[in-house]
Amino acid sequence: MALQHLEDLARRYALKAVEADRKGDRKIAIKYYDRAAELLIKIVKLYPELPLRDTYLETSRSYKRRAEELKKHSLSVAIGEGHDQYFIEELMLVEKPNVKWEDVVDLEHAKEEIKKAIVYPAKRPELFPLGWPRGILLFGPPGCGKTYLASAVATEIDAVFFNIDAASIMSKWLGEAEKNVAKLFRKGREIASKGKPVIIFIDEIDSLFGIYASEIGGEVRVRNQFLKEMDGLQDKGKKLLLFVIGATNKPWNLDNAFIRRFQKRIYIPPPDYEARAELFKLYTRKLKLDPNVNIEELAIMTEGYSSSDIEDICREAQDKVVEEFFKETGGAYGEPRAVTMEDFIEIIRRRRPSISKSMIRSYEEWTEKFGAI
Numbered sequence: 048m049a050l051q052h053l054e055d056l057a058r059r060y061a062l063k064a065v066e067a068d069r070k071g072d073r074k075i076a077i078k079y080y081d082r083a084a085e086l087l088i089k090i091v092k093l094y095p096e097l098p099l100r101d102t103y104l105e106t107s108r109s110y111k112r113r114a115e116e117l118k119k120h121s122l123s124v125a126i127g128e129g130h131d132q133y134f135i136e137e138l139m140l141v142e143k144p145n146v147k148w149e150d151v152v153d154l155e156h157a158k159e160e161i162k163k164a165i166v167y168p169a170k171r172p173e174l175f176p177l178g179w180p181r182g183i184l185l186f187g188p189p190g191c192g193k194t195y196l197a198s199a200v201a202t203e204i205d206a207v208f209f210n211i212d213a214a215s216i217m218s219k220w221l222g223e224a225e226k227n228v229a230k231l232f233r234k235g236r237e238i239a240s241k242g243k244p245v246i247i248f249i250d251e252i253d254s255l256f257g258i259y260a261s262e263i264g265g266e267v268r269v270r271n272q273f274l275k276e277m278d279g280l281q282d283k284g285k286k287l288l289l290f291v292i293g294a295t296n297k298p299w300n301l302d303n304a305f306i307r308r309f310q311k312r313i314y315i316p317p318p319d320y321e322a323r324a325e326l327f328k329l330y331t332r333k334l335k336l337d338p339n340v341n342i343e344e345l346a347i348m349t350e351g352y353s354s355s356d357i358e359d360i361c362r363e364a365q366d367k368v369v370e371e372f373f374k375e376t377g378g379a380y381g382e383p384r385a386v387t388m389e390d391f392i393e394i395i396r397r398r399r400p401s402i403s404k405s406m407i408r409s410y411e412e413w414t415e416k417f418g419a420i
């Protein structure tokens with residue numbers, strides 16, 4: 048079957064699921080969320096080179112999650128106005144992200160910029176009679192802390208954190224995306240007007256508003272609504288502590304109108320040698336290490352690896368010794384052996400770095416063009 052056809056079908060399943068979900072028709076919703084999720088996986092398997100690959104995987108996961116949620120809840124979701132409430136609350140992370148400033152390794156420049164743009168205004172708004180930037184764009188290679196940093200900011204200023212990702216737009220907003228954008232901002236303003244800081248965080252913002260957006264659901268209107276809301280914050284929402292943070296790995300997919308709304312653009316670079324050493328220290332802290340493990344050496348070996356890669360490498364090292372332990376002893380008593388330098392070397396050799404020199408060049412070029420600070 049042609050790709051286009053499969054995509055159409057997935058979209059149709061998703062629409063049916065969302066519609067049923069909205070009506071509180073759980074059984075049907077579960078069925079179609081599952082179908083849509085499976086079909087997206089199939090598409091990705093058939094077309095591994097697809098530019099929307101990650102979006103589809105992410106979306107598929109969110110459908111699965113929603114289906115699981117529906118299976119768990121014996122009560123059907125509320126209908127009508129009640130559903131809106133439900134929808135908005137689902138997007139709000141009531142539970143704090145719980146990432147602390149200190150958990151974020153390196154990125155000193157980005158932290159400084161974020162302090163100036165968000166933390167200080169949130170703490171002492173009266174010191175900023177001329178206002179502060181509303182839109183902050185975090186851009187840079189995947190896995191280097193954009194999402195992580197945004198969560199840390201929310202913790203730092205004790206903000207209500209709306210976490211919106213491309214997948215939730217796809218699954219839950221389909222069909223009425225622009226109305227929901229308006230609702231989201233209304234809710235944000237309402238909370239902020241009571242003096243509580245609000246962060247609207249939009250992850251993978253390029254897949255919503257970038258050049259592929261029309262492929263997803265033809266949601267041109269959602270984009271316009273979003274721009275309108277951002278402009279509204281500039282004038283009538285001047286005093287509100289409402290911040291919009293967008294994150295993207297592909298800033299070049301954003302168009303000018305969009306970029307302009309994010310007055311502050313912050314590059315989140317891949318970890319340099321020192322940062323990589325810090326990351327290895329952090330993520331091996333709880334592991335039993337052989338004395339032959341040399342952190343500096345590991346940092347040298349991992350040029351081009353993202354922070355998230357390094358975390359994964361450490362987790363793989365843990366898994367390796369644990370698996371070996373279970374296989375050799377059955378695991379009932381005793382302890383796995385310590386992780387050695389050889390383990391790390393083997394794991395690193397097997398894994399390719401996720402960040403290439405040409406990728407970095409693209410970010411630098413974009414930075415030059417759009418004057419990131």
Ligand SMILES: Nc1ncnc2c1ncn2[C@@H]1O[C@H](COP(=O)(O)OP(=O)(O)O)[C@@H](O)[C@H]1O
Nearest residue numbers: 150151152189190191192193194195354355358
């Ligand atoms: N600077 C960092 N310090 C510590 N851990 C990090 C850092 N950057 C990324 N990580 C780890 O990698 C994971 C993925 O990072 P994430 O913020 O989602 O990357 P991005 O949003 O840039 O793609 C995080 O949850 C965290 O565990």
Ligand SMILES: [Mg+2]
Nearest residue numbers: 193194250294
């Ligand atoms: Mg991210």
